[in-house]
Amino acid sequence: MQSADPAVREMLDEARRRGVETVWDRYAAQLPQCGFGELGVCCRNCMQGPCRVSPFDDGPARGVCGATADTMVARNLVRAIAAGTAAHSGHAKHLAHTLKKSVQGKAPDYPVRDEAKLRAVAARQGLEADGVPAAELAARMAEAALANFSEGEEPLAWTTATVTAGRVQAWEKLGVLPVGIDSIISEIMHRTHLGVDADAVNLLLGGVACAVADYTGCHLGTDLADILFGTPQPVVSEANMGVLKADQVNIALHGHNPVLSEVIVQVARQMEDEAKAAGAAGINLVGVCCTGNEVLMRHGIPPATHSISQELPMLTGALDAMVVDYQCVYPSLVGVAECTGTKIITTMGMARITGATHVDFEEENAAAGARQIIRLAIEAFGARRGRPVQIPQYKSQVVAGFSVEAIVAALSKLDAADPLKPVIDNIVAGNIQGVCLFAGCNNVKVPQDENYLVMARELAARDVLLLATGCGAGAYARHGYLTPEAVGEYAGPGLKAVLTAVGEANGLGGPLPLVLHMGSCVDNSRAVDLAVAVANRLGVDTAQLPVVASAPEFKTEKAVAIGTWAVACGLPTHLGLVPPVLGSATVTGLLTGGIKDLLGGYFIVETDPVKAAEKLFAAIQERRRGLNLATRSW
Amino acid sequence: MPKQVLIRFERCVGCRSCQLACAVAHSEAKSLYGAVLNGEKPRARVFVHQAGEHKAPLNCRHCQDAPCIDACIAGAMHRKADDTVTNIGGEQYCTACWMCVMVCPYGAVRSDAAGTMAVKCDRECKDDQGVPACVRACPTGALVYAEVDAYSAGRRQGVLLQALGGV
Numbered sequence: 001m002q003s004a005d006p007a008v009r010e011m012l013d014e015a016r017r018r019g020v021e022t023v024w025d026r027y028a029a030q031l032p033q034c035g036f037g038e039l040g041v042c043c044r045n046c047m048q049g050p051c052r053v054s055p056f057d058d059g060p061a062r063g064v065c066g067a068t069a070d071t072m073v074a075r076n077l078v079r080a081i082a083a084g085t086a087a088h089s090g091h092a093k094h095l096a097h098t099l100k101k102s103v104q105g106k107a108p109d110y111p112v113r114d115e116a117k118l119r120a121v122a123a124r125q126g127l128e129a130d131g132v133p134a135a136e137l138a139a140r141m142a143e144a145a146l147a148n149f150s151e152g153e154e155p156l157a158w159t160t161a162t163v164t165a166g167r168v169q170a171w172e173k174l175g176v177l178p179v180g181i182d183s184i185i186s187e188i189m190h191r192t193h194l195g196v197d198a199d200a201v202n203l204l205l206g207g208v209a210c211a212v213a214d215y216t217g218c219h220l221g222t223d224l225a226d227i228l229f230g231t232p233q234p235v236v237s238e239a240n241m242g243v244l245k246a247d248q249v250n251i252a253l254h255g256h257n258p259v260l261s262e263v264i265v266q267v268a269r270q271m272e273d274e275a276k277a278a279g280a281a282g283i284n285l286v287g288v289c290c291t292g293n294e295v296l297m298r299h300g301i302p303p304a305t306h307s308i309s310q311e312l313p314m315l316t317g318a319l320d321a322m323v324v325d326y327q328c329v330y331p332s333l334v335g336v337a338e339c340t341g342t343k344i345i346t347t348m349g350m351a352r353i354t355g356a357t358h359v360d361f362e363e364e365n366a367a368a369g370a371r372q373i374i375r376l377a378i379e380a381f382g383a384r385r386g387r388p389v390q391i392p393q394y395k396s397q398v399v400a401g402f403s404v405e406a407i408v409a410a411l412s413k414l415d416a417a418d419p420l421k422p423v424i425d426n427i428v429a430g431n432i433q434g435v436c437l438f439a440g441c442n443n444v445k446v447p448q449d450e451n452y453l454v455m456a457r458e459l460a461a462r463d464v465l466l467l468a469t470g471c472g473a474g475a476y477a478r479h480g481y482l483t484p485e486a487v488g489e490y491a492g493p494g495l496k497a498v499l500t501a502v503g504e505a506n507g508l509g510g511p512l513p514l515v516l517h518m519g520s521c522v523d524n525s526r527a528v529d530l531a532v533a534v535a536n537r538l539g540v541d542t543a544q545l546p547v548v549a550s551a552p553e554f555k556t557e558k559a560v561a562i563g564t565w566a567v568a569c570g571l572p573t574h575l576g577l578v579p580p581v582l583g584s585a586t587v588t589g590l591l592t593g594g595i596k597d598l599l600g601g602y603f604i605v606e607t608d609p610v611k612a613a614e615k616l617f618a619a620i621q622e623r624r625r626g627l628n629l630a631t632r633s634w
Numbered sequence: 635m636p637k638q639v640l641i642r643f644e645r646c647v648g649c650r651s652c653q654l655a656c657a658v659a660h661s662e663a664k665s666l667y668g669a670v671l672n673g674e675k676p677r678a679r680v681f682v683h684q685a686g687e688h689k690a691p692l693n694c695r696h697c698q699d700a701p702c703i704d705a706c707i708a709g710a711m712h713r714k715a716d717d718t719v720t721n722i723g724g725e726q727y728c729t730a731c732w733m734c735v736m737v738c739p740y741g742a743v744r745s746d747a748a749g750t751m752a753v754k755c756d757r758e759c760k761d762d763q764g765v766p767a768c769v770r771a772c773p774t775g776a777l778v779y780a781e782v783d784a785y786s787a788g789r790r791q792g793v794l795l796q797a798l799g800g801v
């Protein structure tokens with residue numbers, strides 16, 4: 001099975017029929033993949049290489065410079081963390097510059113839409129805000145945010161203000177508190193250059209510091225997006241390729257950053273008439289990957305698909321344009337688009353694809369750029385009018401939009417004075433055994449969504465509260481797990497009672513959804529905020545909570561960075577694929593064992609989803625035992 | 635006619651994937667991750683060398699008139715029913731006298747890690763489709779598992795197309 005998603009399977013048949021190559025074909029063509037790479041024991045960091053060392057006593061044990069397998073594996077891993085950090089923080093910096101342009105009056109299409117969030121973040125960050133007008137405060141906010149990137153002398157404001165005091169201490173003791181996001185990325189590139197840091201343990205600590213910077217960048221990304229575009233509130237929508245509409249101009253928003261997609265959402269509403277004049281019934285925006293998550297969370301824009309199936313909505317013949325910003329955008333889209341007539345529109349000067357149509361997007365002229373993009377889609381619709389389409393008739397209902405603010409608001413209907421109390425009481429009583437955050441991507445090496453679905457069913461049945469972000473949340477969206485109905489189907493009695501009590505107190509007449517969609521991959525920071533709030537309320541550290549994380553189908557370097565900071569936050573963190581570290585017993589042992597003594601968190605590598613759920617459940621029980629709470633067996 | 639592991643030297647990129655796969659096929663775990671996690675140190679029986687400008691794999695040719703069998707005084711080296719040559723599973727044990735190493739014109743026999751017996755390509759590495767591990771692993775098609783005549787027909791076809799294709 002290539003995918004658990006029937007819409008994906010239908011479109012794969014169509015791709016095969018039409019001879020269109022997809023990610024699954026290209027993966028098959030890559031097999032067998034290089035074993036040295038799989039073990040992490042190849043190095044291309046200098047021109048004396050490439051070098052690879054034998055995992056057996058059967059070939060060179062060192063690179064030309066003398067680097068051992070330990071050095072190579074550690075260097076490769078921390079470079080991946082640095083790349084992930086560069087991606088997330090690039091996203092956050094983009095938002096910070098947008099906010100700055102906004103307050104300078106240079107970006108009129110970006111008013112500050114959420115003053116309450118602006119003031120809440122300002123208070124948390126200790127910015128002088130009393131009596132300061134919103135515009136002035138936003139200017140200070142942009143400066144304060146940008147100050148996290150360059151090299152300062154103190155730990156970063158957004159790091160220390162957003163985690164528990166216990167975490168700050170633990171990180172300080174280990175020397176993993178970065179003093180600048182860009183500076184630690186740069187330091188990692190320096191350390192992994194030929195002949196610098198050759199000590200695997202020291203390198204990994206550098207990687208942890210960089211991951212803490214990645215966390216900081218993610219948090220900045222979430223905060224700034226909320227300030228500019230609004231903090232998500234529960235929203236009802238639909239997901240999967242069945243959301244495409246034959247008679248409308250279908251535009252997919254793909255990538256990660258809401259800066260462009262937000263404006264497209266606004267402008268599309270004003271261009272309905274233009275679409276109608278071209279013979280369409282309207283404009284239908286749909287999401288792909290995390291740009292899709294951003295506009296789902298804030299506007300209920302339905303996601304069409306995620307991650308590895310991103311090429312397939314084009315095969316319906318109904319997708320007129322795919323507008324992309326950056327990250328996780330497969331260059332192969334252009335080739336598929338040639339067969340289907342879809343316009344692939346790149347928008348960022350630093351992220352172009354040969355063969356795509358490029359519209360250089362600038363915050364200064366955002367609405368004009370968005371209009372130009374939508375017009376290209378309307379033109380493409382004109383060209384395909386009358387051609388038959390094949391839209392898979394699969395879509396699921398979705399309830400999304402669970403920011404921490406939204407969750408706390410829902411809980412305060414049960415206890416207005418102490419909103420977290422109902423959650424804590426139920427964890428103590430065992431109705432909720434613990435919490436699992438599902439994050440990450442799809443990976444072509446795993447049948448799409450399968451690990452997510454199996455693990456959610458196993459854990460929900462055992463009363464574990466489930467949170468999700470990124471393409472993991474997308475998987476749950478397409479399979480109907482973000483619905484109240486899924487609670488009846490999969491939740492254990494304790495979890496069901498709690499979700500129902502909260503849902504009913506909020507006038508939903510039923511439970512909250514089985515899985516709470518907290519947003520895009522930068523929004524993993526929201527899950528940390530929730531854990532930190534609970535930990536602070538209990539007077540413990542996040543490393544003591546019965547909270548675990550899982551990236552069961554992870555793919556990107558960003559996911560490697562997030563996984564590492566989840567461990568740094570003290571969470572037992574599951575990986576559903578074997579990361580390229582087995583070539584070094586030292587690195588493998590540290591990540592899955594030794595690091596626990598240093599940070600509380602550690603990696604659990606398990607490719608079987610049932611066994612993985614069992615191991616996470618055991619980790620939750622270990623934490624419950626530590627807090628003197630009653631435990632259960634699997 | 636039995637199939638042979640034949641080499642298209644011009645295609646080898648020197649990645650050593652064939653060696654890694656051969657070693658894994660001769661491990662207890664039979665998987666890369668499994669062997670590494672168990673701390674096994676299996677040895678490859680295919681070799682990749684830099685020969686001047688060329689990267690070149692080489693393994694036992696399973697000769698019909700095999701000098702290694704004739705030279706094996708212990709009587710360990712023998713021909714199996716499938717026509718391949720091995721020093722394992724015969725009537726006698728390998729005594730590590732290294733006669734086979736000395737007489738093999740290709741240097742296709744090596745020592746085990748402990749120096750206690752000769753190790754060579756034994757074709758005990760085939761997957762469920764009967765393809766040897768080194769051939770399966772080669773990403774460039776430098777190693778082919780084919781009958782000799784089918785292989786040479788392919789080469790003739792290629793060279794003729796090149797010479798006459800445009801005529």
Ligand code: SF4
Nearest residue numbers: 043046049051063065
């Ligand atoms: S840095 Fe060392 S191991 Fe890496 S390519 Fe250069 S010589 Fe080889």
Ligand code: SF4
Nearest residue numbers: 694695696697702738
């Ligand atoms: S070991 Fe050498 S001599 Fe013996 S069969 Fe193989 S290639 Fe021929």
Ligand code: SF4
Nearest residue numbers: 656680755759766768
């Ligand atoms: S045929 Fe099998 S035993 Fe011989 S070299 Fe190839 S992988 Fe090794």
Ligand code: SF4
Nearest residue numbers: 646647649650652772
């Ligand atoms: S796997 Fe193929 S390309 Fe790589 S070294 Fe072996 S023969 Fe050469």
